Amino acid sequence: MKIFSVDKIRKADAYTIEREPISSINLMERAATQLFLWLSKRVDNSHTVKIFAGPGNNGGDGLALSRMLAGADYKVEIFIVRYTDKTSDDFNTNYGRATKTEGCSISDINSINDFPEINEDEIVIDAIFGSGLTRPIEGFPGKVIKEINKSTAIKIAIDTPSGIFSDSSSVHNQGAIVCADYTLSFQFPKLAFMMPENDPYVGEWHVLDIGLHADYINNTQTANFFSVKEDVVPLVKKRRKFSHKGTYGHALLIAGSYGKMGAAVLAAEACLRSGVGLLHTHIPKVGYQIMQTALPEAMISLDRYENYFSEVPDLSLFNSVGIGSGLGMEHQSQMALKLLIQEFHAPMVFDADALNILSENPTWLAFLSAGSILTPHPKEFERLAGKWHDDFERLALQRDFAKRYNVYVVLKGANTSVCTPDGKCYFNSTGNPGMATAGSGDVLTGIITGLLAQGYSSGQAAVLGVYLHGLAGDIAAKKLGQEAMIAGDMIRALGKAWRKLE
Known part of the structure; x- marks a missing residue:
């Protein structure tokens, strides 16, 4: 619309x-x-x-x-x-x-x-x-x-x-x-x-x-749009009878650190529920048993460090990479992120601590792969782009940032907005205040990373991912109430969300 x-x-x-x-x-x-x-x-x-x-x-x-x-x-x-x-x-x-x-x-x-x-x-x-x-x-x-x-x-x-x-x-x-x-x-x-x-x-x-x-x-x-069901349904790719797991891409999630492995689990499960064929999670050693127990469908790429991300795995296998959920801000993690930016040349998804690292190293922004997707909440975006005096000024900053760095900026909140490199902005119609809960952003990171791996364009993955995320949140809120719902409930509602787009 x-x-x-x-x-x-x-x-x-x-x-x-x-x-x-x-x-x-x-x-x-x-x-x-x-x-x-x-x-x-x-x-x-x-x-x-x-x-x-x-x-x-x-x-x-x-x-x-x-x-x-x-x-x-x-x-x-x-x-x-x-x-x-x-x-x-x-x-x-x-x-x-x-x-x-x-x-x-x-x-x-x-x-x-x-x-x-x-x-x-x-x-x-x-x-x-x-x-x-x-x-x-x-x-x-x-x-x-x-x-x-x-x-x-x-x-x-x-x-x-x-x-x-x-x-x-x-x-x-x-x-x-x-x-x-x-x-x-x-x-x-x-x-x-x-x-x-x-x-x-x-x-x-x-x-x-x-x-x-x-x-x-x-x-x-117009440069502004409101994404409703009629806009999103045509984006959904139909599954073909003779397809296999390789058809739906291989995603890599780099996530988790000591005390924050839950974020990695949430992002990984959401990625799998997005329809991706294969998923590797690159995690520190401390998370090995947690991930294998919580999510047997995910494969593990184990970092050499016990408690945090410090090295980039072989990237040749992967169609998409998402990074940031529960990552931490260790110096080795920052250097590894820099190396990842240099070595992976397809669009990536940056969230949470990956965004905070970028805000501390703003010169790296110019080297992000074209079409990468950044998913900040307002405070993370302020660290990246600077302060604003009103929400129209914030939108102008978001639009300018997307154009300047040739990326997609997903600013989370009510009517989550997706600004594109060509200056357009898509406001989302789904979602509710019950989604303001720990881990909600990790779920979104997993969904978008999974969609990218399946061959959706960056714009499609961002707009469809945000819509699905909000729709799952609406389904969870209807079942449990906004106060009681948690991030895992959104993941469990993704199946019904997909069905509503059939």
Whole structure:
């Protein structure tokens, strides 16, 4: 799914109006219908719905929704926030229709003294400002938004929460922003929804298909994407009847150290569950019995040192290499990593301590194999790329890093982002907070390493691996609850995750 800028969304609206053709007021009606269908499935008409509408098209959406709700016997109260005398044509049309609709009560808010009381069991609809906002909301409309935020009622934002910037950071925005529980975005998610800094405002967001013209969507370029099932399923390689284990590649995982062999086991089992044909794990001697006992399917390459990684095995056997899980930061481990970078010329996966070693030796980054995949969490990425002031700046750093070093950067977190060497970014749609647990990143390293070994391209392995990882996390959370799930539960759920992609 594409993520378009506000400017391109406007052009999509205009293209649809011209080419379908459809009038702008009827396109607004179509959008309001989707709002009504979403809301009516989740909220019964015993709840009063209070709609706060601005004088532009966002307010027009709210007014069109009010008519549909009133027609379904909801008690609807509309409050027009009169912060300007200017109104849009489609607002005026829907305002006129609402005044003639039985069951719609309309009042003006001309000052904060006109703000109504909101009861806890009511539903608040935010239709004050739309996605094209470019300046902070202050003064009278800002006070209205602050009053809305004081309410404990469920708040639903139309298209985007009023006050938020869709294509740039709101961190430095000194104005008021609606803190929505739900945001209903038309046709596309907004880039702002992918940013952790905006979670308090956006809440749980949903995309509503309003039928914008497919030709415009398909033919218009963008650098940002939201990876959903329909995007990922075509990436999955079908297994052929006469294939064998050699068909599915031979992976090498270099992982583990004294006290951290669990990370190596988790990465190795996840790698095997990714579908790889053969797996070697290069581990220190201390991990030999642990790995052989925990995972008999994995072959062992034993380091000469007892407690940590110090030497590179023969690399000629392997289609992919993943390194970092539980590795440690010993000097010998650092020197061995440098040698690995020099000797293995296919894409590799770098995680955890491998990333920390790279951050202490930044000149090595220029020698990484083209298409290598780095999987940092935010703190690891900060050590690699430097600090940022807001999440949009972080995304710019991530994108620049991927382009500069010709690598894929998988920044872990909610909506894990995959930035590619050609400047694109893919945000993931699966996963949940239960995955914020020890070993979760090791599972991801194993999955991506296994996919690389099977012949997936770096971009495919990163996007598919992240999606599978999150999907397995969702399956585990549904079974066990987010609080109780652990990394091993995600591995055990990988089978069901694969089945969902069939």
